[in-house]
Amino acid sequence: MARMHTRRRGSSGSDKPATDEPPEWSDVDEAAIEERVVELAEQGHDPSQIGMKLRDEGVQGTPIPDVKAATGKKVTEILDENDAAPDVPEDLYNLLERAVRLREHMNANQTDYQNKRALQNTESKIRRLANYYRGDELAEDFKYSYDVAKRLTE
Incomplete structure (x- = not known):
């Protein structure tokens, strides 16, 4: 499957173990x-x-x-x-952190157009993922903005 914002195909990731049962050598409770x-x-x-x-x-x-x-x-x-789950799903949290870093970089380097495009792509991914999680993992009224991302990643 192709990547979202490039023309290249992605490299393959790691594979899950072939069996659904734990190995015999791993007998932990x-x-x-x-x-x-x-x-x-x-x-x-x-x-x-x-x-x-x-x-x-x-x-x-x-x-x-x-x-x-x-x-x-x-x-x-x-x-x-066990009530230890994070407030925001991990994939969305990572994108929010990246958007905050890119925004801070853009404030310091306003003519960095390559990173401006990267910020636009990242914010697009955040909005798409927020629509997916809205209602289940996120509140119904969740709306992405830099201030919200900054508050969630602190």
Whole structure:
């Protein structure tokens, strides 16, 4: 599939494990995994960072290759159940951070037209993603602006 704002195709990402079952060597209790997920969220990690930390460090010294296969729930579902979910979905939050950085750069460098275009593209993605999340993850009256993005990313 092509990228949104370029003519190139994207490079392929990593693949999920082929099986839906946890491997035999990873026999960690579901409650221990959920406890570690909540602990990492309270330390300020995003759901994707939590997955990577569990993959690399694991729980009780045993790596967890796939949280969903081990517990039957996604990381975000575990966080929702324990009231540790972030206020804004992670993908939207990352775009908001990028828009704030680009806007601050544009204020300092007003003739940087390449970054002006990048800011327009990023804000377009934010509006599109906000429409997708509006009502479920975001409030019905959510409207993107620089001030809202600045407040949410602080």
